[in-house]
Structures are given as structure tokens and as C-alpha cells.
Amino acid sequence: MHVTIAGVVLRSPVIAASGTFGYGLEFEEIVSLDRIGAFVTKGLSREPMAGNASPRIIETPAGMMNAIGLQNIGVHAFVEEKLPRLRKIPGVVILANVFGTTIEDCVEVIRVLNDAPGIAMYELNASCPNTSHGGMVFGTDGDSLYQLALRCRQAAQRPVMVKLTPNVTNIGLMAKICEDAGVQAISLVNTFLALAIDVETRRPRIANKTGGLSGPAIRPIAVRMVHEASQAVSIPVIGMGGIVCAEDAVEFLLAGATAVEVGTATFADPRAVENIATGLRRWCASHNVARASDLTGAMVK
Template structure:
């Protein structure tokens, strides 16, 4: 462990010890699940976790969230579907995934072979029934710590309006899934709403055990030369450092509006970013886009967060949650 205090000699040969460093407790509790530290990899940036086994010591992370799972496999959108912007990234992957059955048969056994890891399954559907079906199937799978419901998905039965942008529709889908889920339910909020407190409260009232936010912001980019959109889908989700200040404000607003734990997401790449989200009210955080430029980013972040806490003589990282001081 990195916390050992070593003795050292000063000039006169006298044996002295440095001032003892406080013991550091990096653990946090989200929805009844203990994470060894607050750093998780976000859905869509970390595959199904197993792909990262050779580059990341997975059991160093607080946890990770697997790619969003739907009832049927999905091929996603045609390319181009990724574009780098100033301080951010646009994506319109189109929720490509292997489907819940292939996840259970092919990915889950591999995940269950890895010791001491915590992972959540991210779930989405195009109707309430689809969300319910996916969760019902996952209930039979072993080793999953919790479900994270991606509600930024269009409800095809309600004219394509996203579940997460309408508090009533959000309440209905979360209540329905909560009734059948055998594991804690985390609701991942869309930032593309007028009032974050309103949707956060709708999720809590429907029985969510925690909320996570934010998902990506609807955005676009145009090639001035060709006069064409940079992304085949025309609009795409913006993520990365560009969104951090807005995400931070939304996490702060959501944390004030609910009593359940909040997981902060949006442009996090440094230990200071993590601390800012904790101070704003988050209990844990998720890291997405930074994994695309450095696949080891989450593990490096755990190391630098520990270092930050030791340097600031923090004894329990969970004490930082909600610690923002407003004069």
C-alpha cells in the first residue's frame, strides 16, 4: 500500500520519523454498494470491461459501467460517428451493442472470472417494455452489482421524445423497472432538459436508489468546406472537458434536490475534477471520454486522487461529498 511511513536519517545521524500521514479511506457507498474508491469508468467508453483487462488493473477501480444493453443487438449508426471538437468529442454511435443475450452468454462469464471487480450494467430501450425485458433477463445473470438506466433514449411509442426529458415518462419507466429489478437501480439523467431538479426528483420518487448525471449534450459540427455535417446522424452527443462546468452545475443542482446518492459525470480527467464533483454533492464519479485518449486514465486517476487526498490530509474521501462552501 502507498501509505507506509518510512523512517529517515537527518544530518546528525539521529533517527527521525516524518509527521505521520493520516490513514486514508477511499471507499464510498452508492445505493448500498461499497466501492473501494469513487472512480468508475462510464458506459460507452469502456466496452464490456473485459477489453481493458490487459491495460488496466480492473480491481484498482471503484468500478465500471458496461456499454448500454438493449433487448436485441444493435449495429449503431453508419460512420462518420465520432468527431473531435475543441476540448470535447461528438459521438453518434447509435447505441451499438451485442444485445442482452450475447452479453449474458459471452461477456458476463469473462467478467465473473475477474476477481474483486464491481460493474454495473447500463440498460436502455425504445419502449418501457423493452427496458423491463432487458432488466428481467439481466436479473438471471450473476455478479452484476447494479443497473444504470440510460433514459436519454427516444421513446418510439411516444413520438421519439426522450424518456429522460419528460418527468412523467421518466417516472413511469423508472417505477416499472424498479418493480422487477432485483438489484439497485441507478437512473442516468439526460442533461438535455430545462430543469434538472425536476427530473432528478421524478427519478427519486419513482424509486431510484441513486442517480447519475450527465449523459451527453445534443450538439453538432459542420464542415465549412463541404457544407456537410461532420457526423452522419447530423446531431451527436458532446462529451469531454468542454462539458465539465455545465455538468458540475447540474450535479450541484441535482444533489440539492434529492436525498439519494448522486454519481457525477462529465469531462472528468484529473484528481481536481473529481474533487470538484464530490464537493458539488457527488458520492462517486464516472469517467468517459478521457478513456479514448488514454485507456489507462481511470487507473491513473485513482493514483492521483489518492495522492491529492494524502497531500490535503483527507482521512475519508466520503467526507468531501457536498463540502462546497458558499459564503
């Protein structure tokens, strides 16, 4: 079942997605962390962040909306308080999710992480507003995305995977821009910008007004975008968006993904990532698929 991404060997292509798996430690007693491919930390910023006011999560048909506001303990506290305990868990593979509202902030987070042992790769969240460019989201503007990816790749002493926002018209172009900047992989999709209104109060159902939609509701759109991105680049693509069972993971692999991430499914079943990893192994065995990597891009046109 193993796959290799930028020289990092994962024992399964199934990874726990950022923001839905805490700092890993919260799941130590629930999920066998040595049976999943890896887990991605909650997004880490230069300084701690309190996040948005509540309500900041609501359920939607076949999914959920969130506007957590990237609440996190900050990169220093992660390195000092969480990482030493995490590294003691046998077989765990840690991917650190990095973000900032300026390129310098992202670079600084990466520099701090470079000095910390035990991290396999960085996932750079390009879905944040770029305060140097009037709040335009890094990942929706080609020039900003290129500069972000380039500077972070140059600063990083580990492989960098850029996580793309789906809120663009040409995802293949955004994927290619990341490849041109020299990063080793891309992941997609982050959440879709959404709005839900309470018709009785006439107020937005989320305090932040808008939120990000995730879960099975977005899956066919995410599969389409992963396919388009994988056609545009030759670096590995990690796919996600609404995966709840092994067959969903297979769909993303067939579309062109080398590995997948599972997010929202963990809210319904905290063991979802491990169950999907086990399910994928069984699915491959029962379908005479020798290697999970044989599925990548194997969609019949």
C-alpha cells in the same frame, strides 16, 4: 477511499463510464480492474444493435462528439459470452447499463440480467427516444421518466440508478422525479446534443447529423447540474462530464456527488480511470482528507 451506493461498496469513487469502456474485457490487460471503483458496461438492449453509419465520432475543441447509435451485442450475448469471463477477473465490480425505446424493452433487459450472477447494480440510460411517445426522449419528459424509473425499479432485483440527460432546463426536477419513483441513485450527465458542420462540404460532420458532446468542454455545465441535482434529492448522485484528472473528480464530489464516472478521458489515455483513482487517493492524502466521502457536498458557499 471506499464509498457506498445503495448498499454496494465501491473501493474507490472512480468508475469507468458506459460506452467508453466496452464490456470491460477489452481493458483487462490495460487497467487493474480491482483498483477502480467499478465499470459500467456499454448500453445493453433487448436485441443486438448495429448502430449508426460512419463518421460517428469527431474531435471538437476540448471534447468529442459521438453518434454511435447505441451499438451493442444485446443483453443475451452479454450474459452468455462476456459475463462469465468478466466474473473471473478478481475484484471487478460490474454495473450494467440498460436502455430501450419502450419501457417494456428496458424491463425485459432487466429481467434477463436479474437471472445473471455477478452484476452489482443497473444504470438505466434515460437519454433514449421513447417510441411509444413519438420519439420524445424519456429523460426530457417528466411523466415518461417517472413511468420508466418506476417500472424498471419494480422489475429489478438489484439497485437501479437512473442516468439523466442534461438536455433539460430543470435537472433538479428530473432528479426528484427519479427519487419519487423509488430508484436508489441517479447519475449525470449524459452527452449534450450538438451539431458540427464541415464548412467546405457544408455537410454535418457526423453522418447522423447531430451527436452528443462530451469531454472537458462540458465540465463546468456538468458540475453545475450535479450540484443542482444533489440539492434536490437525498439519494446518492454519481457525477460525470469531462473528468480528466483527480482534481476534476474532487470538483464533482464537492458539488455533491458520492462517486464519479470517467468517459472521454479513456479515449486519450486508456489508463485514465485507474490513474484518476490513484490520483484521488494521493490528493486526499496530501490534503488531509480522511475519507473521500468527506468531500461529498463540501463546497464552501
